[in-house]
Amino acid sequence: MIYTCTIDTALGAMTASAENGALTGLWFIGQKYYPSKTGTWAEEFNYAVFETLRLWLEEYFSGNHPMLNLKIEPQGTPFQKVVWEILLKIPFGQVTTYGEIAKKLAIMQGLSSMSAQAVGDAVGHNPISILIPCHRVIGSNKSLTGYAGGIDKKKALLQLETQTLF
Numbered sequence: 784m785i786y787t788c789t790i791d792t793a794l795g796a797m798t799a800s801a802e803n804g805a806l807t808g809l810w811f812i813g814q815k816y817y818p819s820k821t822g823t824w825a826e827e828f829n830y831a832v833f834e835t836l837r838l839w840l841e842e843y844f845s846g847n848h849p850m851l852n853l854k855i856e857p858q859g860t861p862f863q864k865v866v867w868e869i870l871l872k873i874p875f876g877q878v879t880t881y882g883e884i885a886k887k888l889a890i891m892q893g894l895s896s897m898s899a900q901a902v903g904d905a906v907g908h909n910p911i912s913i914l915i916p917c918h919r920v921i922g923s924n925k926s927l928t929g930y931a932g933g934i935d936k937k938k939a940l941l942q943l944e945t946q947t948l949f
Contacts, residue, residue: 786827790837793844794936797912800824801832805856808910809836815931816908843913846943848875857910865891866905873919876944880923881906899923907931913940 785802789812800808800818810817827833835853842849857867869884881899884906889897907929909917918940922928930937941947 785824786830786833787821787824788826788828788830788833790833790840792840794932794939799833799836801830802856804832805854806832806836806911806914807856807858809912809914810910811912811932811936814912814933816910818910840913844943848944851914855911855914857915859905859908859910862901863905863908866902867909867911867915870906870909870915870917870920873916875916878919878921878941878945880921881929882923884920903929919944 785800785807787798787800790797790799790809794811796812798808798810798812798817798821799806800821808818832853839849839851839853851871857864859867865888866884869887873879881903885897885899885902888902889895906917906920909915909931912918912932918930918932918937920929927934927937927941
């Protein structure tokens with residue numbers, strides 16, 4: 784059974800999904816790549832995962848760097864999951880580029896190169912916004928590009944973490 788609830792945040796309402804005690808999704812309502820098959824999801828505001836998520840988001844939006852103390856299980860292809868694991872290693876308040884991630888992936892897989900566009904597609908399809916910090920990935924020219932929740936939200940998240948104007 785997939786459980787869901789709506790959580791209000793400083794940047795707007797978000798939909799969360801969870802299954803088997805793990806967070807499987809967190810999207811800004813109406814964002815690009817918002818899940819289309821939610822009709823069978825069961826509304827369960829008090830599901831334990833959501834209680835923990837609300838506390839984490841409250842701490843995060845207070846400007847703190849909370850420990851990730853809930854199980855996450857994003858659904859995706861093996862390639863996407865490898866990219867999302869790399870995203871989880873980007874330190875709070877720091878950024879990287881799609882190209883830098885592509886270089887890491889190429890090295891990990893023993894390849895001479897990797898497509899930054901393929902990385903960008905995987906980053907863009909991240910189903911657990913904020914906790915898997917896809918907002919910390921920027922263009923090679925340091926531009927704010929490619930955030931499914933909207934560039935305004937990406938900018939606000941980076942400003943919250945870095946205390947720098949983007």
